[in-house]
Amino acid sequence: MSQTVTLSTNEKLSAIAGDFKGKDIVSLDQLSADDLHRVFALAGHMKQLVLDKEPCQLLAGQVISLLFFEPSSRTFGSFASAIKRLGGQTIDIQNPETVSSVKKGETFEDTIRVFEAYSDAIVLRHPQPGAARRAAMCAEFIPIVNAGDGNNEHPTQTILDLYTLYERFGRLDNLTGLLAGDVLNSRTLHSLLRGLSLFENNTIYLLSPEKLRLKREDLALFRSRNLIIHEITSEKDIPRDCQFWYWTRIQKERFDSISEYNDMVAQRFTVTPALLAQYAGQETIVMDPLPRIGTIDTEVDKDTRAVYLRSQIRNGLYTRMALLALVLGRA
Amino acid sequence: MSQTVTLSTNEKLSAIAGDFKGKDIVSLDQLSADDLHRVFALAGHMKQLVLDKEPCQLLAGQVISLLFFEPSSRTFGSFASAIKRLGGQTIDIQNPETVSSVKKGETFEDTIRVFEAYSDAIVLRHPQPGAARRAAMCAEFIPIVNAGDGNNEHPTQTILDLYTLYERFGRLDNLTGLLAGDVLNSRTLHSLLRGLSLFENNTIYLLSPEKLRLKREDLALFRSRNLIIHEITSEKDIPRDCQFWYWTRIQKERFDSISEYNDMVAQRFTVTPALLAQYAGQETIVMDPLPRIGTIDTEVDKDTRAVYLRSQIRNGLYTRMALLALVLGRA
Amino acid sequence: MSQTVTLSTNEKLSAIAGDFKGKDIVSLDQLSADDLHRVFALAGHMKQLVLDKEPCQLLAGQVISLLFFEPSSRTFGSFASAIKRLGGQTIDIQNPETVSSVKKGETFEDTIRVFEAYSDAIVLRHPQPGAARRAAMCAEFIPIVNAGDGNNEHPTQTILDLYTLYERFGRLDNLTGLLAGDVLNSRTLHSLLRGLSLFENNTIYLLSPEKLRLKREDLALFRSRNLIIHEITSEKDIPRDCQFWYWTRIQKERFDSISEYNDMVAQRFTVTPALLAQYAGQETIVMDPLPRIGTIDTEVDKDTRAVYLRSQIRNGLYTRMALLALVLGRA
Incomplete structure (x- = not known):
């Protein structure tokens, strides 16, 4: 009927x-x-x-x-x-x-x-x-x-992140980038990895405390999808030729104690002018999905490489x- | 001054x-x-x-x-x-x-x-x-x-209800309809009765538990205004030739006890595919002012006679x- | 760099x-x-x-x-x-x-x-x-x-207040006005005084309880900026030739006790038809920044001199x- x-x-x-x-x-x-x-x-x-x-x-x-x-x-x-x-x-x-x-x-x-x-x-x-x-x-x-x-x-977040890279470098392949912070849990980072894996020959450095590394199966997945991935735990291993830094927040709740958090994270996972001067290149752009809470020192804002409150948000x-x-x- | x-x-x-x-x-x-x-x-x-x-x-x-x-x-x-x-x-x-x-x-x-x-x-x-x-x-x-x-x-609710009938049947007179649920307290039903009473020769079946019947003076008023009204307390008395069913929610608070509510209402004042199959006509449209809470089983949604999420809301x-x-x- | x-x-x-x-x-x-x-x-x-x-x-x-x-x-x-x-x-x-x-x-x-x-x-x-x-x-x-x-x-509040005067009287100089209520604390009154002080030869009567007078340094400042200011504490001293009344609320919290408030303020700082009849001129307009809470009796609303719900809000x-x-x- x-x-x-x-x-x-x-x-x-x-x-x-x-x-x-x-x-x-x-x-x-x-x-x-x-x-x-x-x-x-x-x-x-x-x-x-x-x-x-x-x-x-x-x-x-x-x-x-x-x-x-x-x-x-x-x-x-x-x-x-x-x-x-x-x-x-x-x-x-x-x-x-x-x-x-x-x-x-x-x-x-x-x-x-x-x-x-x-x-x-x-x-x-x-x-x-x-x-x-x-x-x-x-x-x-x-x-x-x-x-x-x-x-x-949050697909439109990743699309704007990818566009920010595309607009600046004219391509989404053959890039080298740093993704830092809570690599294990950040939705934004995972989506960005998925997006970058659609393009050829991208090299990604993942900087995080040991316990916040990517899950092994995710690591294998992204490696099988074109991405060249290096896991690092110290800022000293950031290469100078990164085209971009993408920083995410690490929540204290991820750690068993405040002292473990202080040892592992505090002061170390914040972008400062000193960190930029020491490890970033002249063309490295600094990105953040916002709101930035502890991830980037406001002193960095006036650096033209900081795009989070400029082209990234407008994109x-x-x-x-x-x-x-x-x-x-x-x- | x-x-x-x-x-x-x-x-x-x-x-x-x-x-x-x-x-x-x-x-x-x-x-x-x-x-x-x-x-x-x-x-x-x-x-x-x-x-x-x-x-x-x-x-x-x-x-x-x-x-x-x-x-x-x-x-x-x-x-x-x-x-x-x-x-x-x-x-x-x-x-x-x-x-x-x-x-x-x-x-x-x-x-x-x-x-x-x-x-x-x-x-x-x-x-x-x-x-x-x-x-x-x-x-x-x-x-x-x-x-x-x-x-x-809530006059625009009633106007859209009347228009839904008008659009489907090409008239607002000589209709037969079922209004079910909390006939005593529902503002929506009272307004719809007032609206229908402006037109000639409409027959309305009011289905409710005995204690939720229309007030006697309201019944007299609507009867004096053209409407032919039949009060029924069992779905078995719904005539097959209704052009429309209009179902409203019965709140538990209307009853002295949960057991009274369970006896009188539960399972009985919900439109289901079985109820439609047994008592509705081929052309009977099923209306609801929304939100529907316990009044209509979601299984009814895919029946084309269900207009509450289709023409009724668009009207x-x-x-x-x-x-x-x-x-x-x-x- | x-x-x-x-x-x-x-x-x-x-x-x-x-x-x-x-x-x-x-x-x-x-x-x-x-x-x-x-x-x-x-x-x-x-x-x-x-x-x-x-x-x-x-x-x-x-x-x-x-x-x-x-x-x-x-x-x-x-x-x-x-x-x-x-x-x-x-x-x-x-x-x-x-x-x-x-x-x-x-x-x-x-x-x-x-x-x-x-x-x-x-x-x-x-x-x-x-x-x-x-x-x-x-x-x-x-x-x-x-x-x-x-x-x-709240600069746009003052601009609309000044425009209301300008529109009615065709000028913002050579006006006489009454500012009443909490002269000490009202942001609106202070801003209006600043605005009026930009123009020549304005005379302002400040009506307030003794303890809610303007600070002495503010009084000196406004006097140095063209304004002719008279401080009064009784409605009996309101001159008949005011072009405008601007009334603001006095909060009970400004007083040490309810009885002090009752003595000083209650019934005395509300515009009523009687007060208008006794002290306002034919052309005196009555203004209020809204919301009016205790400042103006609703009986005043139908008086055409009351502009707060008419030209003032539209301006x-x-x-x-x-x-x-x-x-x-x-x-």
């Missing part, structure tokens, strides 16, 4: 493979090197558009829900600006307390379908790993863009503009 | 009577059958406009305050989308904590007059019954649209677009 | 001196009488634009962050409306809880630089005195507009539109 016509959600969630229109962006794994280059090329145009300060109507008439189940003012602001700079409009749900239907007992899936009815796309932030995939499975007609789902994925805007234009079929 | 020129607020709050421009929408009682048909005709155009994905400038230059004194993400999102799809702009006050002037001791009336000065209309959500009328009484120059004032009224957008365009004098 | 090119923030923060474009608006002291007249002239045009209800594109393509570290729904609404009536867009961060990066430990300066990357201007509300200046010091490329930083400054919209258009270089 009653028949249901449903779009295959697998298709929306599948690899981009050159065709962004209508696709969900849930995981970095959906994007190939070619897909990333397409985003980067468009991001370059977006940058010019912002610098020219010309009103743009690319997303005119589009209404996009910013559905934030946990606060994240930076990511929220970046997406909101991206949409509005393209002439689109937003529905802002940024305080978890106001997702009132959920408080009343509505399922997450019902909330997604309700906002699907109001919107041309949903940008979703959620504390639970896998939430973006669940949303993509139930939204039939519009793209879901993952703006971070717990410790699972988040340009790449999100590009990605939204693509999935909404406007570019 | 000092003289005051004040618009008669009675005029703004009066029956629409064919002229929406500048009127408040506080109560369903302001609208006649003809007024509703005018909204429905325009809602049909709005639906086409949304489906065509063409940017619209009908509310260009209009700034509308969404003044939400209690959270309601669904209603907020629906109004925000309605305004933005018509090219209008919003001032979002959706977190009660941020209505800071009220926290500091400002009267509700002062807050309304302040936001009147900033806006072309105010969409008001408030936990207190009568708040929308109070707002309408003090806003002199712009329309107030009631987006729910406590257990009093909220189209009818709110229509209503806003009308009170703002743009249609 | 690494070189930094930084705009002189002193230049952005300096006196306006006829050139608003790109300047921060942190303090009233940046504006001369000529600068204020430029704002007022433009505010007049803005008023006409709003009254004509014509869509305006002056800020088309501009994205402005409303960064509110404490709730202030009235100021938020006024700025949001000003931006949107000019065709601009906003990024709304109005709930302090959602400034999540700060919660995570990000410095205020980093947050400002992140939002600078997303925006063409930042409107900042912050509970800490001096926050606006700190923001202006670290935002290199875009203007910061102070929307109130603790008990320090906040017009002057903010003017100021934003000026600092963004669009007027």
Whole structure:
């Protein structure tokens, strides 16, 4: 009797493979090197558009829900600006307390379908790993863009990190970089490794305390995917020819005692002018996913090699503009 | 000496009577059958406009305050989308904590007059019954649209419910429907009964536990207003020829004990595929004001007769677009 | 090696001196009488634009962050409306809880630089005195507009107050006015005195309890800056020829005991119809920065001399539109 016509959600969630229109962006794994280059090329145009300060109507008439189940003012602001700079409009749900239907007992899936009815796309932030995939499975007609789902994925962060490298060095292969800090647990570092592994001949130095090294199976995986990886435990082993440093925070809770933390980490996993002077090259750029908490001394800010509050944060805007234009079929 | 020129607020709050421009929408009682048909005709155009994905400038230059004194993400999102799809702009006050002037001791009336000065209309959500009328009484120059004032009224909910019936069946008279659940207390059901009573020859089956029947005076009132009402207490008495089922939640707190609730309600006031198979017709549509909490099994979602997450929620957008365009004098 | 090119923030923060474009608006002291007249002239045009209800594109393509570290729904609404009536867009961060990066430990300066990357201007509300200046010091490329930083400054409040006088009387010199209430502590009154002191031959009556008089050094300062000041402690000494009354709240906490408060203040520092009838002139306008809490009886509202819920609040919209258009270089 009653028949249901449903779009295959697998298709929306599948690899981009050159065709962004209508696709969900849930995981970095959906994007190939070619897909990333397409985003980067468009991001370059977006940058010019912002610098020219010309009103743009690319997303005119589009209404996009910013559905934030946990606060994240930076990511929220970046997406909101991206949409509005393209002439689109937003529905802002940024305080978890106001997702009132959920408080009343509505399922997450019902909330997604309700906002699907109001919107041309949903940008979703959620504390639970896998939430973006669940949303993509139930939204039939519009793209879901993952703006971070717990410790699972935050694909637009990695896209902006890769674009920052691409923009500076004109390529994403044959790079040498340092990833430092909590190599074992950092979602951001793992995603960046996955992104870099899509390109040829990249050499990565992983600097961390011994107990925060990459899991052995992850190390094997990334090595099998083109990456040349060196694990180091002392800043003394950072090579001078790194094109980039990417620093992440080490939480005290990772250690059994404060004294172990003090021995292993304190004072040693913070970028200072002295550290830069001793181990960085003239062209080494210093990156940070922000917020930086103990990772980079503010004295480093005025060094032009520090890009975290300059091109890196701005590239988040340009790449999100590009990605939204693509999935909404406007570019 | 000092003289005051004040618009008669009675005029703004009066029956629409064919002229929406500048009127408040506080109560369903302001609208006649003809007024509703005018909204429905325009809602049909709005639906086409949304489906065509063409940017619209009908509310260009209009700034509308969404003044939400209690959270309601669904209603907020629906109004925000309605305004933005018509090219209008919003001032979002959706977190009660941020209505800071009220926290500091400002009267509700002062807050309304302040936001009147900033806006072309105010969409008001408030936990207190009568708040929308109070707002309408003090806003002199712009329309107030009631987006729910406590257990009093939520007129746009009823308008979208009626439109959902109208769109599907091409009429609002000569219908047979089932309203089930907390018939005694549900604001939504009472409003829907009032709406249906504006049209000829509708037959309504009210299904509820004995103790949650309509008040006798309300029953008499609705019967005096054209409605043919049958009260039933068992699903076995649902007639096969219902055009629609409208299900509402029964709260445990309505019963003296959990065992009474379990006897009377549990498992019996939830729509399941089995219930549909046994008692619904081929054309019976299943409605719910959402959030659904225990009222409808998710297994029912894929049945095409289930409209609550499909046309019903989308019709909220189209009818709110229509209503806003009308009170703002743009249609 | 690494070189930094930084705009002189002193230049952005300096006196306006006829050139608003790109300047921060942190303090009233940046504006001369000529600068204020430029704002007022433009505010007049803005008023006409709003009254004509014509869509305006002056800020088309501009994205402005409303960064509110404490709730202030009235100021938020006024700025949001000003931006949107000019065709601009906003990024709304109005709930302090959602400034999540700060919660995570990000410095205020980093947050400002992140939002600078997303925006063409930042409107900042912050509970800490001096926050606006700190923001202006670290935002290199875009203007910061102070929307109130603790008990320090709220320059747009004073600009709207002065414009309200200017609009009504056609001048800001040769006025006689009453400032009443907490003359010792009110930020609003102090700023208004500073504003009025920029113009010639104004006479101000300061009405307060003895213990809430202006500090002697402030009194001397304002007298040295053109103002003719009379301190009074009884309403009986209010002259009939005041062009305006500006009333502010006296908090009970200012007194050692409730009985002292009752003796000194209660019933005496509230504007009532009787007080107006006895001491105000036919042309005296009654102003209040809102929210009014105990300062003005609601019975006064219908008196046409009461402008606080009429022109005064609307002038906040017009002057903010003017100021934003000026600092963004669009007027």
